[in-house]
Amino acid sequence: MTSTVERETLDVDVLIVGGGPAGLSAALKLSQLQKRTGGEPLSIAVLEKARETGAHMMSGAVLDVSALKELVPDFLDRQAPLASEVHEDHIYFLTPGGKLRFPITPAPFRNHGNYIISLNRFVKWLSEQVEAEGIDIFSGFAGREVLYDGDRVIGVRTGDRGIDKHGQPRDNFEPGVDIHAKVTIFADGVRGNLTKELQRRFQLGAGREPQSFAIGIKELWEVPAGRIRPGTVIHTMGYPLNTEEFGGGFVYAMPDNRVFVGFVSGLDYVDPMFDPHVAFQRFKLHPLVRGIIEGGQMIRYGAKALPEGGWNTIPRPYLDGALIVGDAAGFMNSMRLKGIHLAMRSGMLAADAAFEAVNAGDASAARLKRYETLINASPIRKELYPVRNVHQAFGHGFVAGFLYAGIAMVTNGWWFDRMTGHAGQDRIQTIARYYTRRGRQVPEGATQAVKPDRQVTFDKLTNVHYSGTRHDEDQPVHLLVHTEVCESICGPEYNYPCQRFCPANVYEIVTEAVGNRLQINASNCVHCKTCDIMDPYQVITWVPPEGGGGPQYDGM
Amino acid sequence: MKIAVCIKQVPTREWQPRLNDTKTWIRDQDASYEMNEPDAYALEEGLRLKEKHGGEVVVCSAGPARAAQVLREALARGADRAIHVEDEQIGAADAFVVTEALAAAMREEQFDLVLTGLQSDDQGFAQTGVILAERLGMPHATIIMEVQAADGRLRVKRELEGGWFQWIAMSLPAVLTIQSGINQLRYATLKGIMAAKKKEIRKVAAPAGLSARQRILKLDFPEKGKKTQMIAGGPEEAARELVRRLREEARAL
Amino acid sequence: MILVIAEQKNGTLNRASWETIAIAQQMAGGQPVKVAIPGGAVGPVAQELAAAKVAEVVRIEHEALEPYTPDGFTLALSAVIGQLAPQYVLLPHTYQTRDFVPKLAARMGRALVTDCTAFRPEGGALAFARPMFQGKLVAQVVPEGDAPHFVTFQIGAARADAVVKGDAPAAVTTVPVTVARAAIRQQPEAPFQEAKQAVDLSQAERIVAVGRGIKSQENLELARKVAAAFGAELAASRPICDAGWLPMERQIGSSGQTVAPKLYVALGISGAIQHLVGMKGSRTIVAINKDAEAPIFEVADYGIAGDLFEIAPALIAELGK
């Protein structure tokens, strides 16, 4: 069907896929370069799968304003929505009932001069700056596949719309559009479906270490007055994770008694019964967090993966006709839990390279390699290179990791240079290996599951309700799963880990007379990408659902 | 046919309400917004009528500056131009005020047909279309599931309760309030979105001194306050007891 | 004086009118309540209404008022209301009410508060509770400006049998009205029922909904029998519709229908929030679930913690008695 339909086509100079901080910064920078040099205006288009820009933004977030200062120097006059300047910075090591405060905040964790923001609001604002430049932002359009001429990227095809759940076109069927561009900038975020396709096809990760990921789960709370001072930033380590798991929690306090509470779990855990959502619930039950949120109201929920591998895992970010920016390329400082400023800066540098290439009429890889050169000379490398092994070090246990984080700063990171990581998801062990053979009891549900009290802790379905997720239900399932692997191998070996690592209850095992059946509640999906990353047999592929579907992360 | 479609920007269905400090209105700035659902169907019906009979579709909205979002969306779907009665307070106004403001902006346009949604997802008055008809001096029909137009006359299918319908004829100009589901909505296209940028959104101020006919004293979350009576006993006993209580206490049978 | 405008069609009274009369009686506090009944020939209906303990039943009769048109009703009622000068005009929030009352109120320049569920005194006046934002919030609204104030009440806001009956039938009077045929711009045709139409669960009085507790498609037959025994429509939670066991239009919840029937019976439904938002407005909710901790019990009026496969047959038998 898709091959015979007549498609709209659109030709632009630069196409940007993904309207997050990286993509929008690239767009804005392009128009600034254009203005500075004069001449024919470039045609620039931004594709964003969310119904409106910002709706799929889910972050911490403490913003390092270094890149913003360069991109929009008058951001304060233009009323960038920065919820609060950071006034207090705390790091705690949590024990089950208590906490140890780190007497000093190590330099990389210091947040002086940074701002607590809602990335959702910030990106909405950024998109207004972009639209004011006359750039088209097409929200509600997902990039579905990359278009090639030979091995040169020539653009992107957007997803078809108006297809029913049996794959048949409905009356309002609207075929996807082919957008052709001289340069395509991929800003499709962590585990972007298009970047993933490029990485596979062109082996962009060759010679680099495999990426590793984490999943962050967060809630926005309105708490009783006086619980925490606006501008307070808290990071935690330790409880509820054990020493074989990487991750930590955060609490960011904003004005109006609004508080972000979140927990990041490395997707390199070994216990097959681990559930990141459970870890988050336990974090909220810790007296430190509970004392802040109890009696308040949870008003938003979200989850999203983040790249954690750092410098050594960044794939080749340029190819014929294309550049990769932001989280899609892995520009994220996992030790500081900060990627927004790096995403923005990488977008700006990509804009630079793309602008030059378009003007020169040459968008070959050789020309676009300049992007990599620019990155190597930029604050991005300066920030990421020294800590290039931190995550891998944590892979060797929490204490080693934390020691390392400190030493890395002093030694510029040579110490662990030969410490190679492996793709995090490979570390998950089978039930037999983790439990049975060690004589451990397999828990009935997830490890240390808590019964939701619906005050402080919630079940996944209730949480998803607060993510504002909506999809047209009459569309094909957008999670392509080789289900035969589930029943025959993954189920018996790992006890269906998808039930646990998905934070939105998309995967459910239904026991029927004939045996277990995997039920995929695709419309619950909050687009976190965890399943695409984490399933042990790599049999789940996340593809974008009909444009406009997904979470609605107001204020997140 | 010169068709007006009145659309309203309302909080998305997924939005979790938050109240302002005085608990008399929502915290507008916290919500995300979209086109009121029945209005989207009204727009689609307008576009289809235009495709069949020619003419023009003008979308009209009374709302704060942010309401321009839904007007632009309507232009992207194919409306020809827009009228925005811009007023920061009017998003919370009652149907009297809203219709007065809309009528003032629409009167001189001399529309042949005015379509609205049957009610809005925010305040849910179900009054706007009907009062607008009164103010514009046009006949109207509500909760419409099908529209036939020919020779300056309309024949429309009105939904009645309990699965009943009724055809109603009237001459143009007229006002119809449209029921969700009357048609299948089209998607905005890239070309449509780009074209929309060049279309006119005429901004007009709301007439001064409009006085509301109702005031919200207070907004609350609905009370849970139900006490569940658990019925114990074996199946027969429990069934008997349940049926008794449904008959005698709840009178639900 | 409080004036209730009752609704009839071809001589059959709309039962919702009783509910509105009951509310008027509760609101009255010493004021007289009158009931007006517009239509073509409303004698018998007026007699029926006269059973209520009210000051007067007013026949508003004119051949141009049958069949109903908004233009005809607005003309006739604006004249009569002007003459009777009530403090409040109350109506049931039916489709017909929605069709003409906004016009009538606008013509008279008076306040109209729609879809109310309750009233309460508020500093000398009355405030009316009405849902807003699709039932996510409840607003207390006061009408403003000169009397009369028009207020419409949701079906089910009161119980029809709460009407206080008089010791003797109330006086029935006729107010003459003139309605010029030529002033009526709508030409209605006879109502008809669609041969094959989609189910409209929002109109159902009773609903029996099944969830995954029903286990298999074959067992749906049992649920159908329960529904039949209750005289109810059959509906379901999402997994049932997802599996194709029932069509999607029978799904209740955030991505399905929102319903508020008189009786909602949930069989083997856990009560996930997405399901609850679609049905928690039901007047009486019964939950049958073998898990006594299931969240559905939190919104239920009556709960049975037990196996539906044992309870459902017993219920069918009991209802059949």
Ligand SMILES: Cc1cc2nc3c(=O)[nH]c(=O)nc-3n(C[C@H](O)[C@H](O)[C@H](O)COP(=O)(O)OP(=O)(O)OC[C@H]3O[C@@H](n4cnc5c(N)ncnc54)[C@H](O)[C@@H]3O)c2cc1C
């Ligand atoms: C829990 C958590 C906490 C964090 N805390 C912080 C913090 O405190 N400070 C900080 O600086 N950073 C933080 N980060 C990291 C930061 O959020 C990211 O690094 C940053 O958002 C990356 O920006 P991006 O533009 O590259 O990608 P994204 O922000 O992911 O944006 C990508 C966009 O592309 C869209 N998209 C994806 N695929 C398609 C497609 N096929 N077609 C169309 N559109 C598509 C997406 O919808 C999205 O809008 C945190 C991340 C998480 C998950």
Ligand SMILES: Cc1cc2nc3c(=O)[nH]c(=O)nc-3n(C[C@H](O)[C@H](O)[C@H](O)COP(=O)(O)OP(=O)(O)OC[C@H]3O[C@@H](n4cnc5c(N)ncnc54)[C@H](O)[C@@H]3O)c2cc1C
């Ligand atoms: C975006 C989104 C939209 C959604 N939209 C909807 C929607 O519109 N409508 C909807 O319903 N859901 C919706 N859901 C799904 C919802 O979250 C739940 O998954 C669903 O409602 C569960 O259906 P259930 O109660 O039938 O199944 P379950 O949750 O599996 O519950 C089955 C129940 O049956 C009970 N049971 C089992 N056996 C028996 C027995 N023999 N006797 C008695 N009881 C028994 C069990 O104790 C259990 O409580 C949505 C979810 C999302 C994320």
Ligand code: SF4
């Ligand atoms: S299905 Fe996959 S992408 Fe969607 S919420 Fe679950 S884990 Fe995340």
